[in-house]
Amino acid sequence: IHLQKMKLQKILSNFQKLHPKEIDLSLDRIKNLCAKLGNPQDEIKCIQVCGTNGKGSTISFLHSILKEANIKSNIYTSPHVKTINERFVYNDEIISDDALFELLNEVENINNGEPLTYFEALTAAFFYGCRKYKENIVLAEFGLFGRGDAVNILKKNLCNIVTSISEDHLDWLPENERNIERIIFEKTSSLLDSNIIVSKQSSTEITECIKKNILNNKANKYFFNEDYNFILKENDFFYYKDKFGGLKILKPGMNGQFQLENASTAIAALRVLENSKIKDEQIISGVKKAYNLGRLEEIKSGKLKNLLKNNTLIVDSSHNPGGSKALNRYLQTLNCKKHVIVGMMENKDHEKFLSYFKNISSLTVVDIPNQINAISGMKLKEKLKNVSNLNYKESIEKAIKSLRLEKNDIVLITGSIYLAGEVLKLN
Secondary structure (H helix, E strand, O other), X not given: XXXXXXHHHHHHHHHHOOOOOOOOOOOHHHHHHHHHOOOXXXXXXXXXXXXXXXXXXXXXXXXXXXXXXXXXEEEEOOOOOOOHHHHOEEOOEEOOHHHHHHHHHHHHXXXXXXXXXXXXXXXXXXXXXXXXXOOOEEEEEOOOOHHHOHHHHOOOOOEEEEOEXXXXXXXXXXXXXXXXXXXXXXXXXXXXXXXXXXXOOOOHHHHHHHHHHOOOOOOEEEEEOOOEEEEEOOOOEEEEEEOOEEEEEEOOOOOOOHHHHHHHHHHHHHHHOOOOOOOHHHHHHHHHHOOOOOOOEEEOOOHHHHHOOOOEEEEOOOOOHHHHHHHHHHHHOOOOOEEEEEOOEOOOOHHHHHHOOOOOOEEEEOOOOOOOOEOOHHHHHHHOOOOOOEEEOOOHHHHHHOOOOOOOOEEEEEOOHHHHHHHHHHO
């Protein structure tokens, strides 16, 4: 196993050397490589998901419902939480080290040293791996700014889902255009013209701006609140409604009101697809079983959990202000004391992210291990001078041990997908 991991590491580091930049938003390199691979992306049936927050969870709901309907999925998401294999799901299974090595090795040989970013290499490899599973539905998250994202080379798809859009990754934009309008333009101006489902947004201005950007797109368009909706029923249920009728659904196992929004968007998308003969009971059981690693996930056993035997430990990978806002709406519903441990990447809006944390008992900032692009905990502490109850500890374990916990207090670790991954590994 160790040898296989080393071989995999080697090939991944080869890919990292093919282009000086981590991200370079243009599509000619990946188009060239995919042409050499036989354009595998032209043969898939894809649901593409873009947006700032909720992409991963929406895909989890789609996948879980499709699984209940006995429809197999191939899934492409990024970044990963624990291992790179998580980004390559074929036939409902995360790829093995052996199969991933073979796939990447073949793509590396065919690419033959041509310039390519790391993400483009992985994306081309994912599409190439779909060849064996052409009947499956492909669920693909496309990231940073849809227009120049490597996943955006499809000529046709089943539908586009636009999840909640907020400000993130502003450092990639020209200085005078670091605003929500430019982000919406980047994410929505080049969507394909099949079906577009737009999730609940944090303001009507954002929804209107999305509408303006897709005005001339010939797709069938479905907006949250106008074409589909949900209302909360008694404690354990929510009621979903669209033009096909209503469904009373047990709340998902994933925590937070925003998960009902993500579930509703997934249901809306699957119900508008022609030929998707998904039954109501498959939707209901799919929503209940959906699971997404590191999203408001309670850790019930393991090394870190042992450090606080009687208290609840939650890990969450929110990392931008929109995610923080939704997370804190959830925290407000909990009637207990909350202790928050935070580690973040350098290029995030740290102050705004933390401004949503109100009425918490303690805030401890930490370094994220193994991440050169993380902000150090000390530097983060200096930036947050006016926050009360603020401490710094260099490691996650020390942070947990330093907390003065009473019965029923909860401990939440958040701020970055990379931190969530380290927490799950340590645990």
